[in-house]
Amino acid sequence: MSELLIVSQDADYYLMLSHILEEAGYTTVLIDVPSEAVPAAVERDAAAIIVDCQPGSQILADIASALKQRGPASEILLIALVAEKTAYLDILKANVDESFTRPMRPQRLLSYLNSVIGVSPDKMPGRLMFDDMRLDAGGRRVLVRGEPVNLSPIEFRLLSALMDNAGRVLSRAELISIAWPQKAFVEPRTVDVHIGRLRRALKRALGRDVIRTVPKAGYAIDIA
Template structure:
């Protein structure tokens, strides 16, 4: 089973633009969820945080600026990259959008190829394994292209679930992941798995990582979840 498909939440109230952009995102291999307004977007984010948000500024019920402000003010969602789309081309508007926490600001009408490149850039920063980079933490190294994992130079044999768990933890060292977040990242948002399953696979991952006598790099945060380091 491959690493879970990256999820993009597209928030755009204009149907034609929404569908054209969704088509191009899906052609790039992303799973796309659509929202027509800011309030619907906030409900979808609370239900299942996406890997990236593409957000129109001018929308009914709740503006893109307010959605961005709320996303970036919450610890559980502030790490999600946000690309703001706007017909407002004044420099002061771009500054306001970025000051609210947007990671990028794109002026309408935009070039689709350029926008797709910006999407790839933001997802690469948030999920370096998606671009085949080598992830490292201490003496642990994971080559996302070859799926080879080593510790202190010795190759480790991980099952597919333990591999995906390690990828998730290595991408955000120090970040505490709840069991539900790990379920979303590793098993996928549409698959029901009991949270106790996470504990079982974390134990298996720990066993492999410490088989050669190294310290356990995974920290248990009581009542919350797990973190690397």
């Protein structure tokens, strides 16, 4: 069974969450000293660190920084459970793999975990594009000619959405609903910024621009 570390200083919340997760087949461990989260995850070969994020807390940023120091080879997912009034910018800066706004439906978290945990990346079919670019959904990575392309979680989800709908124009509203947490306030201009970063990253790797801008409509990616 996949092990999940839950970083929280609220024992009641941990007990409730752990019961839900364990009923779904996961094992959980409470981490009440945040600085121990990453070392414990590495030692126990945990699949994910789930952080109970409270307003004004530095815990998520510290854990994200510790994971980043492990380099791109780290396969430990970082998931934020965001309490009301927590600054969304703090979550964005932490580059989490996924975030959920509390109160949340447990099924949303379970659906996400079931889709990304316990599946070996080398057994995932992935999706091929342009013959030399591959999006590995299970491993949450993009490879161009076998070399990884460094993308943020939001940029990865944007690319995944565009590839899932290759040739079709996706509006900014559609991209926001796919790539950002539910209930997050995102301006259309923010989509443009992230698409711009994604476009530059892919152009550096592929040597050509593969994202098409459709004025007043949105963006598309075309299989050549």
